[in-house]
Amino acid sequence: MSKRQLERKRTGVLGLDEVLNGGFIAGRSYLVRGGPGTGKTTLGMHFLCEGAVEGEETLFINLGESQEQLRISAALLNLNLDGVHFLDLSPDPAYFSTSQSYDVFSPADVEREPITRQITETVARVKPKRVFIDTVTHLRYLSSDPLEFRKQIHSLLRYLAENGATVLFTSEGSAADPDDDLQYMSDGIVDFIRYSNKRILEVTKFRSSDFKSGLHSMTITEQGIEVFPKLMPEDNKALIGDDLMTSGIAELDEMLYGGLERGTITIISGPSGVGKTTLALQFMDQAAERGEHSLIYSFEESVETILRRGAGLKLPISALQERGTLQLLAVEPLLYSADEFSHRVRKDIEAQGAALVLLDSVSGYSLSIRGEDLVTHLHSLVKYLQNRGVTVILINEIQDVIGEFQVTEVGISYIADTVIFLRYLEYRGELRRAIGVLKKRLSDFEKTLREFQITSDGVKVGKPLAGLRGILMGVPEWGDKDAGLES
């Protein structure tokens, strides 16, 4: 059978279907691992509900929590278990109160047979297409030794498969009680990990199918589990266009030999307050003028601040926003993980398309990364955008106001096709600004710096500062020619 013909069972969690390239493979058994409270049971409920929605018979074999408890937790997650059959093998309260304990035979001898009988009877009656066993770890105690357990579970899984069921089973693996045997037995493994206060999902094994490897963020809300598959840039392809995105400032476009190529990545770098966002807004404004859609993800400023700033520069941001060509989105970095943010960007782009995306700023974005590898995450996000033909502008803040020059502090300049930098410089006791282009992969560019001003009439870029030396040091000296600075 070719891979294309393998029937898939959707998991009930959209993002997980995507990670699994369509869902679990029908007739196979999958292990869901993870510590307490990581979402194993919730995933099982999604899986069964999805089956119920598709009109399949589904069976929940619960050995830990009682059916009643499970129904309550499902209701809290807005999952409807009405169509799901239960085989409740959880210990009933009478066990404790009537002291049904025994010691004459081992539990393996006493309990296994009735449990096996109940399972086979129920499967024969319900003929489930989906079975969820929560948790198989309980069955471990009913086996006298590991080999016995392995054989038991193996034959149980085969029995269920032969009866046409796709099986999900959970295990409580810990260092003291490893579940390696179960990992070998399953056709695939979904691992739930809790890392500080983040939830992560990883597929570590998936027989007969490709899947999206790596760590994917997930959340559990009132809507249940949501998985945010890590962006894989190679999934999408688009070409870099020939046309240029102009800034609308003749001098700056001159420096860039026309403008920014469509589908490229630009970093605007500079110290705080020098005008990076303002400069970027020029490009957005121009794009909007041409009727193209732009998105601004602002990690640092509220929508109101940006609007006021635009008004101060005589940029018609509110008007553009009303016309729907520009969208301002304030992002609270602490509410999003990197994958969640990528997911949001992707949804926005796929829903409405955009010619230009501004991320303001890299440091805000890195806050949502929380210690993970910034460069990797940022790389996959911008590559994804680039592959969709979106022009990306990243705002990067430099700590030092003046002093030795640095393009970025986080080593991301390799991502960029174009780097524009803004500098403060001290000139005759005044704080002035300069703009320069450091790199442009796709065309030549002007190597001299120019003065950069933010006035009440908007952004102004002056003539080339050919007469000054040492601008990159922040304290320029007179060269032999006219400085080019406006006095």
Add this chain to the structure above:
Amino acid sequence: MTPSNLILLVDHNARNLELLEDFLHKQGYQVQSMAGLDGFEGALDDHDVGLALIDISGFDRSIWEYCQMLTERDIPFIVISPKQVSHIREEGRQHGAKDVLIKPLAAQELASLIKSLIGHD
């Protein structure tokens, strides 16, 4: 005379008694079970007991007197002991037990032991 198919079962724990009864019934034996020792002697008088299974957990030393009674009547019996303690094994043998088994019992082993004892008195 055909050997009796009746097994006398003594166990202080009700659930154990239930499990053993089930087990013996499945093997095709008749079972007379008791949770205590009241009426022990009477049961021996009233029934033709072919074998006795005595779980000594929960009984005091007087249990051995009852074992003695079985020996005197030529009824084979098996002592079931809670843990591996050599003096119980020894004492059990001294009072005429055919074997002393330690809990939890291995079902298969118990079945074949009973079979070998009840067939040949």
